[in-house]
Amino acid sequence: MASTIGSLINFEHSQPIAGPPAALQKDSFALPDLPTAYELDESSRGARPGPSHRVTPSGIQTPTTPSELEQSRPSSPHGHEATEALQQIHERPMNKYRLLAACLMNFCGGLSDSGPGALIPYLEKEYHIGYAIVSLTFVTNAIGFLSAVSLTNALQARLGRAKAYVVAEATLTIAYTMLGCRPPFPVVVVAFFFIGLGFAFNLALNNVFCASFANSTTTLGFLHGAYGIGGTLGPLMATALVTHARPWSSFYLITLAVTLLNLGLAFFAFRTYELDTPSAAHQPLRPTTSNPTGSKRTQLKTALANRTTILGALFIFAYQGAEVSISGWVISFLINYRHSSPARVGYVTSGFWGGITLGRFALSHPADRYVGKRRSTIILTVGALLFQLLVWLVPNVVGEAVAVSLVGLLLGPVYPLAMAVLSQLMPRELQLSSLSGVSALGSSGGAVAPFFTGLLAQQVGTWVLHPICVGLFVGMVGCWVCLPKQVKRRE
Numbered sequence: 001m002a003s004t005i006g007s008l009i010n011f012e013h014s015q016p017i018a019g020p021p022a023a024l025q026k027d028s029f030a031l032p033d034l035p036t037a038y039e040l041d042e043s044s045r046g047a048r049p050g051p052s053h054r055v056t057p058s059g060i061q062t063p064t065t066p067s068e069l070e071q072s073r074p075s076s077p078h079g080h081e082a083t084e085a086l087q088q089i090h091e092r093p094m095n096k097y098r099l100l101a102a103c104l105m106n107f108c109g110g111l112s113d114s115g116p117g118a119l120i121p122y123l124e125k126e127y128h129i130g131y132a133i134v135s136l137t138f139v140t141n142a143i144g145f146l147s148a149v150s151l152t153n154a155l156q157a158r159l160g161r162a163k164a165y166v167v168a169e170a171t172l173t174i175a176y177t178m179l180g181c182r183p184p185f186p187v188v189v190v191a192f193f194f195i196g197l198g199f200a201f202n203l204a205l206n207n208v209f210c211a212s213f214a215n216s217t218t219t220l221g222f223l224h225g226a227y228g229i230g231g232t233l234g235p236l237m238a239t240a241l242v243t244h245a246r247p248w249s250s251f252y253l254i255t256l257a258v259t260l261l262n263l264g265l266a267f268f269a270f271r272t273y274e275l276d277t278p279s280a281a282h283q284p285l286r287p288t289t290s291n292p293t294g295s296k297r298t299q300l301k302t303a304l305a306n307r308t309t310i311l312g313a314l315f316i317f318a319y320q321g322a323e324v325s326i327s328g329w330v331i332s333f334l335i336n337y338r339h340s341s342p343a344r345v346g347y348v349t350s351g352f353w354g355g356i357t358l359g360r361f362a363l364s365h366p367a368d369r370y371v372g373k374r375r376s377t378i379i380l381t382v383g384a385l386l387f388q389l390l391v392w393l394v395p396n397v398v399g400e401a402v403a404v405s406l407v408g409l410l411l412g413p414v415y416p417l418a419m420a421v422l423s424q425l426m427p428r429e430l431q432l433s434s435l436s437g438v439s440a441l442g443s444s445g446g447a448v449a450p451f452f453t454g455l456l457a458q459q460v461g462t463w464v465l466h467p468i469c470v471g472l473f474v475g476m477v478g479c480w481v482c483l484p485k486q487v488k489r490r491e
Contacts, residue, residue, distance in 0.1 A: 101265045104258070105202045106223050107229055110229060110230020111254070112255050115251050118349060121332065122242050123188075123248060130458050132454055135451040135455060138450045140447075145444040152204045153436060156205065165201075168202045170263065173260065176195075179191045182248075216423060220420055228356040309426070316442025318479065321445035321468075322472040326407065329453050332457070337463055345397065352404045358409055368417060368420070374421060377414055380411070384473060387403045387410065388469050456468075
């Protein structure tokens with residue numbers, strides 16, 4: 001499967017650098033008198049082999065012969081990065097396994113997020129609770145996501161990428177073990193906190209990893225396409241289990257098995273990540289002052305105060321809120337307002353996630369290449385809004401099932417396109433902190449919006465799903481239009 005992923009991805013190779021070395025490397029010692037990070041002179045990329053010198057802003061001449069560059073790797077005194085070409089997926093064989101591991105982690109996240117939509121009616125029946133009480137699972141899930149904001153950067157800085165993934169998967173293992181035991185409902189609520197925490201760790205690390213490649217739209221499309229596959233299979237598995245007299249908790253034994261597989265694969269794939277990945281991928285995580293804790297706190301505050309981070313988090317908040325609200329409550333809407341049976345409409349959610357999956361694999365690259373990331377995001381969001389209105393206003397179960405699938409199809413490419421744009425707009429030294437904030441704060445929308453949908457549904461009915469989703473789509477458009485226009489130079 002890893003080789004299949006590698007063969008499917010077609011990257012443009014950056015222009016080769018003249019001279020013996022394949023790429024410029026940095027010196028091993030920082031220049032003490034440089035007030036800011038320096039960039040390699042563009043003219044050096046086309047220089048002939050042989051001794052040459054580059055004059056720094058302070059007037060010091062530094063050698064740039066291939067042998068001298070190979071012996072050294074500089075770090076800026078302020079932690080900024082020198083300009084270097086983005087890596088390609090095929091540069092190192094292990095990258096294919098890393099992408100496979102990231103996709104499987106997101107696949108499990110899709111299973112976990114989509115399953116409850118089909119299980120909610122059965123949870124209500126077993127625990128004798130209403131919409132408002134069952135929605136507490138969304139609340140604790142959101143708290144888990146928010147708790148990860150301040151922890152993800154520190155977790156990787158202290159443990160490294162591989163062990164950070166192990167912590168994330170171990171957290172999910174605890175959650176799925178609790179749910180697999182068919183516990184009392186308060187324990188179910190607590191388990192969803194650990195699901196939010198563990199998946200937020202995974203999501204932030206995986207987004208940064210996939211955004212570090214030259215064609216980030218494609219790798220992010222694979223990453224979130226895998227989430228869509230999990231989202232498609234989750235309701236199918238859950239509905240099949242409960243309709244064949246299996247307890248709802250048996251679904252989480254499946255997610256537990258996938259999580260244990262992910263734990264081993266992630267550690268294997270990322271165990272040498274810091275050794276063989278270009279320093280741009282992890283240099284910002286290293287403390288650059290004598291007070292590492294203060295440095296991390298300052299970096300996190302700077303990242304969270306960044307305009308792109310704030311708008312990106314609000315955009316993803318609205319996106320995830322609409323996505324999970326549709327997944328979680330459209331079945332209840334069809335049961336209560338279209339008078340269908342749970343067994344008949346339990347598969348409608350799979351159609352929605354199937355549309356998301358198809359959109360991410362089939363539309364992400366063409367939308368980026370022929371229309372552009374920013375413009376495509378607006379067009380797709382407006383299209384999803386229009387089909388959501390059809391689900392609301394057309395009283396036909398078959399027509400609504402088709403419209404729900406089309407909503408998913410148009411929403412599918414939005415997330416990878418948005419993350420690719422946001423990663424380009426963010427300064428590299430803030431990228432992990434910023435994307436962690438966007439992933440955690442934004443993805444908490446997938447818990448907050450369904451919770452309020454449940455509260456309102458308890459009072460006025462599940463039809464409130466549709467005006468809430470329409471409002472979230474409008475909010476997405478507003479946030480996207482307000483994003484800064486300039487794109488951060490990446491190569």
